[in-house]
Amino acid sequence: MGVPDEMTAVRIREHGGPEVLEVARVPVPVPDAGEVLVEVRAVALNNTDLWTREGSYGAPGNPDALSGWRGPIDFPRIQGADVAGVVVSVGPGGDSGKIGRRVVVDPAIYDGEGPDAHPIGLMGSERDGGYAEYVTALSSQVHEVTDSPLSDAQLCALPTAYGTALGMIERGEVTGDDTVLVTGASGGVGLALVQLAHARGARVLAVSSGSKVESVRRAGAHEVIDRAKDVVTQVRAASREGIDVVLDVVAGDLLGAGLPLLREGGRWVVAGALGGHDVAFDVRRLYLHNARIIGSSMHTPTHFTMLMDLARKGGVRPVIAETYSLAQAARAQEELGRRRHVGKLVMYPLADRGRVRSEGHAR
Structure with missing residues (x-):
């Protein structure tokens, strides 16, 4: 035909x-x-x-x-x-x-x-x-x-x-030794991040809520953080030594509040702004801890x-x-x-x- x-x-x-x-x-x-x-x-x-x-x-x-x-x-x-x-x-x-x-x-x-x-x-x-x-x-x-x-x-x-997610993971230099935090974990990119980071061997903490939690767990999240509650407090409790890489499609207030969650030399990779594009943070938390904020577009x-x-x-x-x-x-x-x-x-x-x-x- x-x-x-x-x-x-x-x-x-x-x-x-x-x-x-x-x-x-x-x-x-x-x-x-x-x-x-x-x-x-x-x-x-x-x-x-x-x-x-x-x-x-x-x-x-x-x-x-x-x-x-x-x-x-x-x-x-x-x-x-x-x-x-x-x-x-x-x-x-x-x-x-x-x-x-x-x-x-x-x-x-x-x-x-x-x-x-x-x-x-x-x-x-x-x-x-x-x-x-x-x-x-x-x-x-x-x-x-x-x-x-x-x-x-x-x-x-x-x-x-998945292309966006893999770009974030590669730019964030995620390894199997890392603890990773994924925001917006039930969305298309978020779920891809959970699957790909898990496949790489990383320990994955994922932010989600409600009826979507079990689906995020099945995708490979080791722990699910309830976005309806204080995310920063929950992440600190789940990973007392800090986060190596944040894979973030939400941005907004969490970026400013969450920067202290990063370990020395940690990376915060941003590929979305579902939570808002106008972000404020304490720049001292960036340079005093050799942290990096990385933009990742696809x-x-x-x-x-x-x-x-x-x-x-x-x-x-x-x-x-x-x-x-x-x-x-x-x-x-x-x-x-x-x-x-x-x-x-x-x-x-x-x-x-x-x-x-x-x-x-x-x-």
């Missing part, structure tokens, strides 16, 4: 609430030289989808400016950073041997070609993404996972959440290659909370914003065609 001329996609024409998501029939993109066309089998939702839609990233000197991940959005924009699928065509001069291969797309747009390049853009924000039946991607950023034991839903859960090409090696071996298994069809994108984003789930929300763009097998829910 050939590639059709048109496809169903979900896009935004402006910043706003879920109501700005529109289901549309649009032309199937044509891959340029150096690109491939991927049939999207599954696409995961992320907080980046909500914040890009809302324009919540701000701008230097104007934190309230409407902005995408790294600047103004070119509308209309098809959302969706996290894609697992199958290569169905290649651009001029491309390797036709890639056709038919099961792949995961690295969604980052990098500032260079080296293994340690920094992400400066994101698929679904700075270029069209995977809320669609087809998407183009650079051939160099399509990673084959044909023999992976993971489902399409599990594979698409990896790029942003992954490098090296980190993503490491992640795909894990995917091929089934070395990490993402938790899938719920699945949706593409036509349910607004509902799925609303559920993501409620933060009642544990794990990842995933859409099947081909579901309405009846071509995607059920791959289960939370597992």
